[in-house]
Amino acid sequence: MxxxxxxxxxxxxxxxxxxxxxxxxxxxxxxxGARVWPTGFRALDQALTGGIRSGELALIGGPHGQGKTTLAMQLARNVIASGGTAVVFSYEHEGHTLLERLISLEAATATLDGVPVTTVRRAFETAYDGAPLAELLSGLPGGPEALAALTSYGDRLSIHESSGATTTLAEIQRISHELAELQGQPPMIVVDYLQKVPLNAGYDDLQRVAAVTERLKDTALDLGAPVVAIAAAEGESLGAGRRMRAHDLRGSSSLAYEADVVLIISDKADIVSREHLVYDLGNAERFHAWSVVTLEKNRHGRDRLDLEFAKDFQHGRFDPDGRAVNERLIDDRVITS
Missing domain, CATH: 1.20.5 (Single alpha-helices involved in coiled-coils or other helix-helix interfaces)
Structure with a gap:
C-alpha cells in the first residue's frame, strides 16, 4: 500500500x-504514511509539520484583494519547482493572466529587480512585431531566467480555464485522474474558487457549498493528493471593523468540518491592536506591507497560529521567508482607514 x-x-x-x-x-x-507536499513557505511548513498531506483539503479564505489566488498559485508553483505536479481549476482568471503572474514571480525569484506583472502584461499587449516569446522577455529584468524556469516545469503544471456552468466536480475528478495516470503521480489540485463549482439544481447555496466541500475532500482521499480551494466570504463579514475568521466563510459549518487546514489572509494593518498604531503612526504604513496568514485549523498540528509574510504583489507573490507575528492582534478592527 x-x-x-x-x-x-x-x-x-x-x-x-x-x-x-x-x-x-x-x-x-x-x-x-501520507505523502507530504511542502508549501515552500518555511514558517507555514513548520507549523504544518512538513506541509500539506495527501488526502487533505486545505482552504484559503480572506477579504477581497488580500492575495488568495496569489498564495494558491505560489503554493502550486512551489510544489512544481520541487518536482511535483499540479492542476489549477481557475473559475476567476484566464490562463494567460496566470502565466503573466508566473513569469513575474519567477523573474523576482531569480533576480532582485525582477520584472513586475504589469510590465509583463504591457509587453504582451503591445507586441505587434512578431517577436517570439524568448525575444520579448529577453529585454525584461529576470525575463530569460523566468522563461527557463517555466519551461523546465511547464509540462507538470496544468491550468484549466473553468466555467461555473460546465466545469463540474465530475470534470475536476476526471481531469485530475487523467493527469495522475499521464504524469505518474497525482497532482496537487487547486480550485479557485470553491463556491463557483457548479452542482445539479435542487440545492440552496448552503447545501451546494456543503456538497461541493464534501466531494472535494473525497476527491483528495480518492486521488491521494491534496486539494487547495479558495473559499469566498459571506458579504457581511467584509465590512469595516471586522477581522475575518473561518466562521465568516460562506457555508462555514460544512467547510470547517470537512477541511483539514484553513488559512485566513488579512492585511496586518487591519488587525493589529491599537497600541501599535497610536504611538507610532508610521507603523500603519509599514504594517500594510505585510499579510497575516492565520492557521485557523490544522488537523495535524498547532492551530490559531498567526504568521506574517511580506507582500510582493507587484511580482505576483509573497516573500516565502515568513515569521510568527510579534504584535498583539485583535478580533475586530479598532480603527478603520
Missing amino acids: SHYGPRDAERLTSLGELIAETDATLRRGVPA
Missing part, C-alpha cells in the same frame, strides 16, 4: 493486515 496511491472506495482491513501491509511498504523503502 504505497503512500502515493489512491484510497480504495470501500475497504475492510483487520489491524493485523494493516500492520503487515505497513511493514511491507517500509521494507520497500517507501514511507507508509
